[in-house]
Amino acid sequence: MFKKILIANRGEIAVRVMRGCRELGISTVGIYSDADRGSLHVQTADQAVSVGPAPAVESYLNMDRILQAARDTGAEAIHPGYGFLAENAEFVARCEDAGIVFIGPNSQAMALVGDKVRSRQTMEKAGIPIIPGMKGTLPDAESYSREADKIGYPVMIKASAGGGGKGMRIVRAQEELVAALEAGKREAKAAFGDESVYLEKYIEEPRHVEFQVLADNQGRTVHLFERECSIQRRHQKIVEETPSPALDADLQVEMGKTACRVMEVAGYNNAGTVEFLLDGRKNFYFLEVNARLQVEHPVTELVTGMDLVHQQIRLAAGEDLRLEQGTIVQKGHAIECRIYAEDPHNNFLPSSGRVLFLKEPAGPGIRHDGGIFTGCEVPIFYDPILAKLIVWAEDRERACRRMRKALDDYVILGIKTGIDFLKDVIDHPSFRRGETTTNFIPRFFSAWAGPEQSEEIRDLALLTAAYQSTRRSRPDSAAGSSRPDPVTPWSSLGKWRIGGK
Amino acid sequence: MDHEFVIDGARFTLAWEAEDDELLVVSIGDKILRANVCEISPSVYSVLVGDRAFAVFCACDRGIYHVFCNGQHFELAEPDDDSDGFLTGEGRTAADDLLIKAPMPGKVIKINVTEGEEVHRNQTLAIVEAMKMENEIKSALDGVVRKIHASPGELVDNFTPLIELARKE
Numbered sequence: 001m002f003k004k005i006l007i008a009n010r011g012e013i014a015v016r017v018m019r020g021c022r023e024l025g026i027s028t029v030g031i032y033s034d035a036d037r038g039s040l041h042v043q044t045a046d047q048a049v050s051v052g053p054a055p056a057v058e059s060y061l062n063m064d065r066i067l068q069a070a071r072d073t074g075a076e077a078i079h080p081g082y083g084f085l086a087e088n089a090e091f092v093a094r095c096e097d098a099g100i101v102f103i104g105p106n107s108q109a110m111a112l113v114g115d116k117v118r119s120r121q122t123m124e125k126a127g128i129p130i131i132p133g134m135k136g137t138l139p140d141a142e143s144y145s146r147e148a149d150k151i152g153y154p155v156m157i158k159a160s161a162g163g164g165g166k167g168m169r170i171v172r173a174q175e176e177l178v179a180a181l182e183a184g185k186r187e188a189k190a191a192f193g194d195e196s197v198y199l200e201k202y203i204e205e206p207r208h209v210e211f212q213v214l215a216d217n218q219g220r221t222v223h224l225f226e227r228e229c230s231i232q233r234r235h236q237k238i239v240e241e242t243p244s245p246a247l248d249a250d251l252q253v254e255m256g257k258t259a260c261r262v263m264e265v266a267g268y269n270n271a272g273t274v275e276f277l278l279d280g281r282k283n284f285y286f287l288e289v290n291a292r293l294q295v296e297h298p299v300t301e302l303v304t305g306m307d308l309v310h311q312q313i314r315l316a317a318g319e320d321l322r323l324e325q326g327t328i329v330q331k332g333h334a335i336e337c338r339i340y341a342e343d344p345h346n347n348f349l350p351s352s353g354r355v356l357f358l359k360e361p362a363g364p365g366i367r368h369d370g371g372i373f374t375g376c377e378v379p380i381f382y383d384p385i386l387a388k389l390i391v392w393a394e395d396r397e398r399a400c401r402r403m404r405k406a407l408d409d410y411v412i413l414g415i416k417t418g419i420d421f422l423k424d425v426i427d428h429p430s431f432r433r434g435e436t437t438t439n440f441i442p443r444f445f446s447a448w449a450g451p452e453q454s455e456e457i458r459d460l461a462l463l464t465a466a467y468q469s470t471r472r473s474r475p476d477s478a479a480g481s482s483r484p485d486p487v488t489p490w491s492s493l494g495k496w497r498i499g500g501k
Numbered sequence: 502m503d504h505e506f507v508i509d510g511a512r513f514t515l516a517w518e519a520e521d522d523e524l525l526v527v528s529i530g531d532k533i534l535r536a537n538v539c540e541i542s543p544s545v546y547s548v549l550v551g552d553r554a555f556a557v558f559c560a561c562d563r564g565i566y567h568v569f570c571n572g573q574h575f576e577l578a579e580p581d582d583d584s585d586g587f588l589t590g591e592g593r594t595a596a597d598d599l600l601i602k603a604p605m606p607g608k609v610i611k612i613n614v615t616e617g618e619e620v621h622r623n624q625t626l627a628i629v630e631a632m633k634m635e636n637e638i639k640s641a642l643d644g645v646v647r648k649i650h651a652s653p654g655e656l657v658d659n660f661t662p663l664i665e666l667a668r669k670e
Binding site for chain 2: 166186187346347356357380408412423451457464469
């Protein structure tokens with residue numbers, strides 16, 4: 001087993017992976033950009049190495065600096081988290097050349113599944129169902145236009161190198177195509193360092209159902225069931241759950257087998273996710289492989305009782321998969337809500353700045369994977385995900401209620417988040433009935449006006465703000481409070497001074 | 502002692518009526534509110550109204566009080582800081598339509614227009630990127646580009662002027 005792992009990421013996922021390492025007795029090396037010196041993942045790591053200026057291309061995407069950091073610290077393996085270099089085949093190959101274990105698939109499998117075009121051709125040949133109309137990247141706008149005509153509008157522009165909605169655009173008519181291509185390429189370049197995009201037929205009203213697969217270096221595979229990720233805004237998942245309300249036992253078995261087969265065809269090892277689109281008639285189409293630990297991996301952990309980071313590390317260290325498909329069971333229901341720094345009242349524009357106060361929900365069946373703390377700065381340079389709130393309960397209805405209450409208890413001041421929006425999603429009757437398609441948000445929430453606010457609570461807000469303002473302005477209360485503070489030790493310390501004698 | 506706050510463009514005046522160790526009495530408009538307020542830590546308050554208990558979280562930053570209670574958020578602005586109508590949420594004004602500002606901190610990716618160019622309503626004027634997502638800045642009216650204040654690659658803050666428009670004669 002490894003003694004030291006470098007985590008080539010930031011934010012909540014870096015913190016979560018470090019936790020997994022430490023539980024296995026492995027020490028951790030964090031990396032940070034100039035914008036992240038004070039970030040939680042730096043505080044969490046055993047060692048931390050600066051890898052460059054704030055823009056990701058100069059730091060978290062800087063392969064030379066990251067590999068150097070691994071060599072300098074003696075890290076035997078690199079965990080890439082998600083995003084940044086997590087699905088970059090060149091980086092995987094460079095790790096292999098440097099004799100550093102990349103915790104993820106081998107470079108050939110990565111190159112295959114990372115090339116969404118080639119991977120679909122390979123899967124089609126192997127008899128895996130794929131979406132109609134898939135073709136390669138093309139040299140110029142005219143060729144894309146001809147291709148789009150052939151597939152038939154609406155078409156979707158997608159980045160060849162990644163997911164997460166970056167570089168993705170739906171085009172409903174020919175006159176929108178050129179501008180959408182341009183924007184998609186720029187976003188793809190900025191997010192993944194690769195501007196290639198491709199087109200595919202856009203299927204209306206689908207569900208997004210993915211299967212978590214584990215594969216060892218000897219080619220054995222098992223799946224850990226599905227995650228339903230249909231609740232998306234602008235192609236960005238915001239709510240995920242497992243089990244999917246759309247699968248029956250037969251369909252689950254069939255899709256699970258297909259997912260394992262996809263990974264076997266790809267020569268894949270380590271943890272990965274096979275994404276499918278599922279239409280209303282239970283047809284499913286292979287979309288792509290996410291060759292990384294997914295943002296939404298905790299829901300799978302909560303229903304299977306398995307730690308995916310531990311599994312990844314063990315498999316990367318060359319251990320055999322010691323799981324039998326028949327013995328893996330789903331227990332209860334898990335839901336995740338992504339907490340993004342965004343303003344739902346202002347077109348979901350990103351919200352950066354300082355978190356003035358944070359109190360995350362806690363209690364039975366509640367898990368919070370976060371990268372934030374009271375006083376932290378949320379920089380403008382990176383993905384706006386702040387944290388993930390995950391709940392587990394015996395069944396879906398109880399999980400919904402638990403999530404709703406947990407969202408109510410989530411206190412974050414100073415940064416705007418989508419929490420109010422998520423509450424209304426969880427409360428929506430269609431969501432409660434499990435009618436989750438990727439059109440859910442545009443259909444029900446395009447005219448979302450925000451929560452109703454109660455006059456009584458508003459008055460309490462006024463009173464508390466006035467109370468705070470009064471206490472702060474009194475000259476005799478240097479600490480901002482005229483009462484002794486009951487919970488901090490400072491009031492019992494007596495007189496003291498920083499630097500005093 | 503009076504306090505004034507602006508919430509979503511509406512002005513509220515709160516007057517201190519009485520205060521002792523047990524009870525704080527304030528009036529908000531013609532309402533009287535009696536509450537027992539206990540500061541737990543600098544941002545956390547336990548407020549009792551009769552026997553009903555509320556946890557209220559409050560933090561102030563640059564003249565804005567961010568308050569959370571029972572799942573609801575409020576932003577209370579001190580009215581003196583209200584210089585351009587933005588902070589108090591008084592909505593868009595005619596001046597806002599003419600002076601296009603960055604809607605959030607980010608990086609200018611592209612300026613799609615040139616000075617003197619005629620633009621129409623909903624035309625994309627500029628693209629600003631933050632947190633890896635591109636946001637198109639659109640014109641709210643038909644007009645002419647009077648002046649361009651920002652250039653591609655520039656890092657901009659909230660409300661940094663990007664483009665100035667003139668109304669079409």
